[in-house]
Amino acid sequence: MIAPGKNEGEHLPALVESIKQQTYKNIEIILVDDGSDDDTLQILRALRRQGLIDNYFRNERRGGKAAAANLSLRFSKGKFVVHLDADTHLREDAIENVIFPFYMHDGVGAVGGDVRVKNIDYDLLTRLQALEYLKTITVGRIVSSVLRILRIISGAFGAFRRDVLMRLKGWDVGPGLDGDIVLRMRKLRFKVLHEPTAIAYTSVPTTVKRLVKQRYRWSRSLVRFRLRRHRDMLSPFNKNFELFNALTVLDNIFFNFILDFKWIVYMFQLIFFFKMSLFTVSVINYFLYMFLNILEYFLARIALGDTFNKNEKSLWLFLPLMPFYTGVFLRSVRTFSYIAELFFKASFYDKWNPWKVSKMIKDES
Amino acid sequence: MCRNIRHLGSPKVYLKPVIFITEGKLSPRVSAMADAVFSSGDLDGDDLNFELKKIGKINDAIMKINPTEDEREDDLFLRVLRFIFTRGKRIEPVRDRTSFFGITYPQLECFFSKEDYALYNTLEFLEENGSIEGDFFEKVHFCNRCHCSFLNFIEVCPNCGSANLLEENLIHHFPCTYVGPESDFMKGGQLICPKCNKKLKGLGVDYDKPAVIHKCNQCGFVTQEPDVKTICFNCEKESSPEDLIVQTIKVYTLTSVGENFAIYGFESPLLKALREQLNILPYNSFLTLIQLELERSKRYGVESSVVAFQIVNLNDIYAKLGKKTDRLLKEIGALIKVATRKSDVLTILNEGMVVLLLPHTPLKGANVVKNRIVSEIHKLIEENVGVKPSIESSMSEISKKDIKQPDKLVEELLKNLKQVEHKQE
Numbered sequence: 034m035i036a037p038g039k040n041e042g043e044h045l046p047a048l049v050e051s052i053k054q055q056t057y058k059n060i061e062i063i064l065v066d067d068g069s070d071d072d073t074l075q076i077l078r079a080l081r082r083q084g085l086i087d088n089y090f091r092n093e094r095r096g097g098k099a100a101a102a103n104l105s106l107r108f109s110k111g112k113f114v115v116h117l118d119a120d121t122h123l124r125e126d127a128i129e130n131v132i133f134p135f136y137m138h139d140g141v142g143a144v145g146g147d148v149r150v151k152n153i154d155y156d157l158l159t160r161l162q163a164l165e166y167l168k169t170i171t172v173g174r175i176v177s178s179v180l181r182i183l184r185i186i187s188g189a190f191g192a193f194r195r196d197v198l199m200r201l202k203g204w205d206v207g208p209g210l211d212g213d214i215v216l217r218m219r220k221l222r223f224k225v226l227h228e229p230t231a232i233a234y235t236s237v238p239t240t241v242k243r244l245v246k247q248r249y250r251w252s253r254s255l256v257r258f259r260l261r262r263h264r265d266m267l268s269p270f271n272k273n274f275e276l277f278n279a280l281t282v283l284d285n286i287f288f289n290f291i292l293d294f295k296w297i298v299y300m301f302q303l304i305f306f307f308k309m310s311l312f313t314v315s316v317i318n319y320f321l322y323m324f325l326n327i328l329e330y331f332l333a334r335i336a337l338g339d340t341f342n343k344n345e346k347s348l349w350l351f352l353p354l355m356p357f358y359t360g361v362f363l364r365s366v367r368t369f370s371y372i373a374e375l376f377f378k379a380s381f382y383d384k385w386n387p388w389k390v391s392k393m394i395k396d397e398s
Numbered sequence: 399m400c401r402n403i404r405h406l407g408s409p410k411v412y413l414k415p416v417i418f419i420t421e422g423k424l425s426p427r428v429s430a431m432a433d434a435v436f437s438s439g440d441l442d443g444d445d446l447n448f449e450l451k452k453i454g455k456i457n458d459a460i461m462k463i464n465p466t467e468d469e470r471e472d473d474l475f476l477r478v479l480r481f482i483f484t485r486g487k488r489i490e491p492v493r494d495r496t497s498f499f500g501i502t503y504p505q506l507e508c509f510f511s512k513e514d515y516a517l518y519n520t521l522e523f524l525e526e527n528g529s530i531e532g533d534f535f536e537k538v539h540f541c542n543r544c545h546c547s548f549l550n551f552i553e554v555c556p557n558c559g560s561a562n563l564l565e566e567n568l569i570h571h572f573p574c575t576y577v578g579p580e581s582d583f584m585k586g587g588q589l590i591c592p593k594c595n596k597k598l599k600g601l602g603v604d605y606d607k608p609a610v611i612h613k614c615n616q617c618g619f620v621t622q623e624p625d626v627k628t629i630c631f632n633c634e635k636e637s638s639p640e641d642l643i644v645q646t647i648k649v650y651t652l653t654s655v656g657e658n659f660a661i662y663g664f665e666s667p668l669l670k671a672l673r674e675q676l677n678i679l680p681y682n683s684f685l686t687l688i689q690l691e692l693e694r695s696k697r698y699g700v701e702s703s704v705v706a707f708q709i710v711n712l713n714d715i716y717a718k719l720g721k722k723t724d725r726l727l728k729e730i731g732a733l734i735k736v737a738t739r740k741s742d743v744l745t746i747l748n749e750g751m752v753v754l755l756l757p758h759t760p761l762k763g764a765n766v767v768k769n770r771i772v773s774e775i776h777k778l779i780e781e782n783v784g785v786k787p788s789i790e791s792s793m794s795e796i797s798k799k800d801i802k803q804p805d806k807l808v809e810e811l812l813k814n815l816k817q818v819e820h821k822q823e
Contacts, residue, residue, distance in 0.1 A: 068608075078623070081556070090622055092608035096570045096577065100608075104568070104577040108620045202593035206575045 034115045034128075037065040037101030041119030042073030049085050051122050057129040060115075062086040063105045068095030095387045098188075099210050103203035106195070114198055117233070118189040122151055124232040124340075131192040131231035142197045142223025143215060144231070145186035147171055147337075151234035153344040158244065160351050161358045162237040167348070168329045168359075171229060171337060178227035182281040185212040186225065190233035197223055209254020216263045219278050229337055245366050252370035255289055257378075293368050322356035400431050404477070404508040412477060413460045413484050415453045427494035430504035433485070459484035464661055474713060476664050477509055478520050479529050479652075483660035487652035489521075491535050498632070500547035501538050501647050515545040518645055519720025525648075526721040527667070529656030532648030539628070540643040546632035551639070553612065553624040560616035563624055567607045571598065579611055668712070669746045671727030675735050676744060684745035687755055688796070688804035695797040700757070703764035706811045707772055707791035708751040715783050726782060733774045737767055753808060761795040768793055790815040 034052060036045075045064060052062055064086055066073045077089040090104050106114060113132055117123075127146060134144045148170050150163035170187070177183040186193075188211045201217050204210045215225050238244040265271050266278045303311055330349055334341060406412045418424065418432040429435050433456060434449040463480055482489050485505060493501045498513040503521070510517050524530045540547050552561045566579045569589070576582075576593035583589040589598040589605075598605050612624045628637050652660070672678055679687070694700045709715070716723050734744070734752070744754045756764050772789050779787040792814040794807060 088619075088621065090609070090611075092568075092570070092577075094606060094608045096606075096608055097575065099575040100570050100577045103575060104570075107578045107582075202574070202576055204575065206573075 034060050034117060035063050035065065035102060035105035035109060036117045036119050036121075037067055037098055037105060038069075038073075038119035039067045039095060039101075040069045040071045040073060042066075042069065042071055042076040044120040045073070045076050045080065048117065048119055048121060049080055051125075052128075053085065054125050055123065055128045056126045057132065059111075060128065061088075061109060061111050063109055064089045064119075065101040065105045066091040067098065067101035068092050097206060097387055099204040099206050102210075106198055106203045109195060112195060113192050114195045115190075115192045116188060118235060120151075120236045121189050122234045123190070124234075127190070127231045127233055128192075129231075131190070131228050134226050134228055135192070135194065138224060138226065140222070140224050141194070141226055142218040142221065143186050143191060143193045143225045145174060145183070145225070145227045146190035146192070146231035146233050147174075147227070147229045148187045148189045149232060149234050149345070150237050152236050152239065153348070155239050157351070157354075158241065159237055159239060160348060161354060162244070163345065164326070164330065164348050164351060164355055165359060165363075166237075167333045167345070168326065171333045172329045174227035175229050175336065177284075178225075180280075181224075181277045182284050183225050183227055184215055184219075184281045184285055186215050186227075187211060187235075189235040190231070192231075193218075194223075197221065208250045209258050212254055213258050213262070216258065216266065216278075216282070219275075219281065220263075220266065220273060222275065230340070232340055248363060248366045249370045249373075252289075252367040253374040255285060256371055256374035260286065260290070260375075289367065290371060293364060293371065296364065297368065318360075319356050322360050323353060326352050326355040326359075400508040404481075409463050409477075409480055410460060413456075413463070413480055415456045417449075417453070425494055425496050426492050427497050427502065427504045430492050431508060455486075456484050462661055473664065474509065474516075474717060475520060475523060475529075475667075476659070478506055479524055479656055479664075480660045481506065481509070482530060482650065482652050483657060487657070489530075489650045491647045491649065498546055499538070499540070501536060513545070514717075515540070516717035516720075519717055521648075521650060522721035523716065523719075523723055524656065525650065526724060528653055529659050530650040531653055532646075532650045534646060535649050536647045538645050538647055539639070540645055541628075541630035541633060541635055542637055542641055542643050543635045544630060544633040545643065546630050548631040549628040549642070550631060551626060551628050554627050555612075555614035555617060555619050556621055556623075556625045557619035558614060558617040559625075559627070560614055562615040563612040564615055565610060565612050568609045568611055569598075569605050570608050571596075571605045573604060577608070579613075580607075667716070667723060668727050668730075668752075671724060672731040672734070672744075672746065672752075674728070675731040676738075679743050679745050681745050681747065684743065684753065684755065685804040685808070687743055688807060691755065691757060691796050692804065692807075700797065701760040702755065702757045702796045703759050703761055703793055704796060704807065704811055705754045705756060705764050705768045705791070705793040706751065706808075706815060707768065707775075707789060708815060709775065709779075710788040710790060711785070715779060715785055715787065718783055718785055726779070729778055729782075730775055733778065734771055737771045737774070747812070751812075753811070761793065764793050764795070792816060 036048060049062060052060060062085075064077055064080070066077055066089065068091075074091060077086070077091070080086045081089055088108065090108065092101060092104065096104075102116060113135065115128060115131065131144050131146045135141050148166060150159060150166055152159050153163045154160075174183060191211070193214075197218060200221070201214065204214050205217075218225055238247055263282060266274075266282045268274060269279075303314060307314070327349075330352060400416050403414060403416060404412050415433040416431070418429070418435045420435060420437060424435060433453060436446075436449070463483075489503055489506065491501050492504055494504070497504075499515075503517065506517055521530070521532075525532050538547050539549060541549060553563055554561050555563060566581060568577060569580055569583050570577045571583075571591045571593065573596065574591060574594040576591055578592065580589075582592050583598065590596070591598060601607065609622055611620050611622055613620050626639050628639060628642060629635070630637075669678065688704065691700070691702045695702060715726070719726055738744070738754065738756070741758070742754055742756050744752055746752055754767075756767060759767070768791055772791055776787055776789060779785060792811050794811050794814075796807070
């Protein structure tokens with residue numbers, strides 16, 4: 034189990050506690066401090082002294098999330114590597130369940146866990162994100178996994194075969210490294226699956242500003258990785274061409290990228306050429322979107338209802354707001370992010386990576 | 399020789415200046431043991447005059463000392479204090495590799511047996527009671543078993559404790575974000591990234607060294623923060639640094655209180671500690687009260703008892719405890735207070751010897767009080783100091799004695815002092 038992070042010390046005792054309570058016990062816990070300037074190192078020392086973790090590493094100078102993950106990968110010993118975010122909290126059977134598919138299917142390189150929202154009851158924003166996670170992760174990834182087009186495993190909770198990770202020599206520079214590693218595994222013809230019964234809880238942004246920043250970062254990876262770095266997966270002339278790999282990238286580009294820009298055109302047409310029908314069409318659209326949201330929420334509830342907590346069960350009350358949240362708010366952030374990345378390569382200036390790394394990647398690209 | 403002089407009885411003798419006449423060169427520590435060092439055959443007139451003047455001053459200071467008649471000859475604290483008084487009222491530590499402690503007070507060493515850590519405790523005690531004051535000089539780590547300061551500090555594997563560690567830099571290659579030990583990159587004398595196969599350009603350009611790792615050659619464990627352990631060169635005890643004794647070494651100067659003590663002698667530390675909690679009577683007043691009890695016994699048949707006890711090896715305990723002595727004595731005072739009544743009175747004859755008058759208490763009751771005090775003191779000292787105390791005690795019933803003189807009664811009581819065999823409960 035590896036968990037890289039910067040200034041995440043306060044979350045580590047709870048993370049370690051949730052790992053210690055796992056039904057699966059044979060776990061080597063390695064934590065990485067990526068140049069923290071708070072008391073993370075003291076907390077790591079204390080955890081090691083108490084025998085609660087097996088080892089920890091520290092980059093005196095921040096190297097970025099991928100570098101920190103690669104450092105722990107280099108010195109890990111297990112057959113599988115479970116990558117967690119420091120603020121993740123695992124259900125007690127999460128690791129057992131996330132490892133299971135490796136033994137049930139041949140050629141599995143990675144398995145993603147289901148990521149739910151820990152701070153649902155904080156405010157409206159966290160409730161809407163909780164609904165979104167149920168839609169896109171719980172339901173969306175089950176479907177993608179069944180259709181063999183799963184393109185991402187959350188950094189918050191995912192398991193990887195260590196030998197495959199070592200073959201890839203670990204993660205590449207992010208942001209978007211979680212999706213990138215999955216595509217690189219798929220290129221090696223390894224299966225990537227989603228395991229909905231392996232459940233982890235993570236904290237989501239509590240302010241609009243932070244949420245925008247997070248989604249801005251996530252969305253840029255579509256352009257940076259799917260459109261640019263891994264566009265070879267789409268080419269039938271590529272000797273490594275594989276239909277489902279191509280569909281994986283195509284699905285992402287079509288539904289997220291092309292339809293996003295098509296929506297702008299659609300709205301433009303509606304406002305300027307069909308002004309009279311604007312209200313009627315909007316109401317119909319709203320109900321159509323809401324119907325899809327209701328369908329997805331209850332599909333999740335049917336499939337995994339017994340794992341829902343009280344807060345998750347009451348989320349249906351907020352379904353009427355979802356068309357505005359996903360259809361307008363998130364779509365706008367996403368579209369802006371695509372444009373910024375397409376024309377300005379904005380991700381290369383992201384402070385998420387240390388400047389020394391970003392500069393080098395930008396120069397090389 | 400120097401040690402023999404410092405262990406003699408009278409202050410006029412044990413404080414005598416010591417002059418070394420030598421042919422060779424002495425170590426700083428041995429030189430510092432003497433008040434003056436002369437090379438034979440090379441006695442320069444000015445030097446001689448200077449040294450003789452110094453010795454004259456020491457002798458003048460010795461003449462000022464005015465020991466009382468009942469002063470104990472074995473009072474180490476007083477000896478050391480008087481020595482400091484006569485040697486310019488200041489004592490300085492000396493670093494010397496031939497000393498067991500590495501850093502020591504050579505002139506004071508002669509008052510103690512060889513390699514005796516009591517030297518440091520004695521100075522701490524004197525500082526605590528206000529006789530001397532210290533200025534920081536250095537901090538020294540001592541072995542927690544033998545007090546030797548010659549310790550080997552080594553980094554060890556936190557997993558298996560082996561010192562067989564290999565230190566290596568980590569390298570972070572920025573373009574592909576591979577992070578691994580330098581050996582991963584070393585190919586044919588060049589640094590080549592094992593992930594992207596690119597030759598590394600330069601430190602700070604396309605890679606940096608974010609940390610150092612230590613690989614254990616014994617068990618293969620890799621850590622960035624190896625544990626540290628110490629091995630004593632003398633007794634070979636292995637310890638963690640935090641378990642070592644950390645002693646602050648100071649330059650000490652005599653205070654005016656200390657000067658007074660040096661000239662006229664100490665008040666007994668036990669007396670001082672007990673006085674704060676108990677009503678201690680001067681010996682003469684105590685005898686008057688015994689006289690009264692004798693009279694009351696004769697006239698009214700009142701049964702009263704006298705109990706005496708003495709901690710024989712109190713000096714060893716002081717030397718072991720140093721500045722913590724005062725706390726232990728206060729504890730002893732507290733337990734005597736609990737075991738006695740307000741009507742009981744006590745006096746202290748000399749260091750460690752306490753005499754109690756228990757009015758209206760027959761011998762049987764006095765025995766209970768005596769046993770309780772002795773056993774509690776025994777337990778307290780053994781548990782806190784780690785030294786087995788040697789306690790003698792005796793008791794006498796006033797009413798059944800033919801003796802009519804109170805001082806004779808106390809004298810007989812002291813004559814009958816017997817070692818108490820303490821049994822652990």
